[in-house]
Amino acid sequence: AQSVTQLDSHVSVSEGTPVLLRCNYSSSYSPSLFWYVQHPNKGLQLLLKYTSAATLVKGINGFEAEFKKSETSFHLTKPSAHMSDAAEYFCVVSRDDYKLSFGAGTTVTVRA
Amino acid sequence: NAGVTQTPKFRVLKTGQSMTLLCAQDMNHEYMYWYRQDPGMGLRLIHYSVGEGTTAKGEVPDGYNVSRLKKQNFLLGLESAAPSQTSVYFCASSYTPTLGWGQETQYFGPGTRLLVL
Secondary structure, eight states: OOEEEESOSEEEEETTSOEEEOEEEEOSSOOOEEEEEEOTTOOEEEEEEEOSSOSEEEOGGGOEEEEETTTTEEEEEESSOOGGGOEEEEEEEEOTTSOEEEOOOEEEEEEO | OOOEEEEOSEEEEOTTOOEEEEEEEOSOOSEEEEEEEOTTSOEEEEEEEEETTEEEEOSSOTTEEEEOSSTTEEEEEESSOOGGGOEEEEEEEESOGGGOTTTTOOEEOOOEEEEEO
């Protein structure tokens, strides 16, 4: 069965420093992978998605993620954090029944 | 183009009361979903629909019912609310995911916060 593990439940960074959110997945094939962001009291917004084209995926707001099949990882990065990046981030994998399986989430705090 | 909308935004119920949550989408999506979000557990699928007039159970369907009488609307019902159903409920929609190539991308509504006392 396909699943994802987000390795950090909470990440704290200073404004202007890089952000790294780690995600490992388990799947018997190359699945579709997504990162969603949820700002406080808001719905989930799609940041980016990998669908077996380029392994480096660029998303909105300067985020990008790299699909590494050998490491079964799909880590999310941003070179320079902004205060508006404070939110909860979900790594998501598409299962073989075409439904989505969500990670537990990583809360990002940005310090001024 | 409003995307996915949910009504109401917040509701307080007493144990045993019933209510219906409404989800509407204007993207002509075939598939619609209801999730619940609880701290530290990500989102869990309650029920979903692959088209008008069809519904199916997800991971945590007990205590909930759904209906999809119109393609653009997906209703979630709680017949007899319990404190364990206190949660944030999200509706989502997508094109036909079996077509692959990212068609399974889901678009989410803003959520409904439900408190059951």
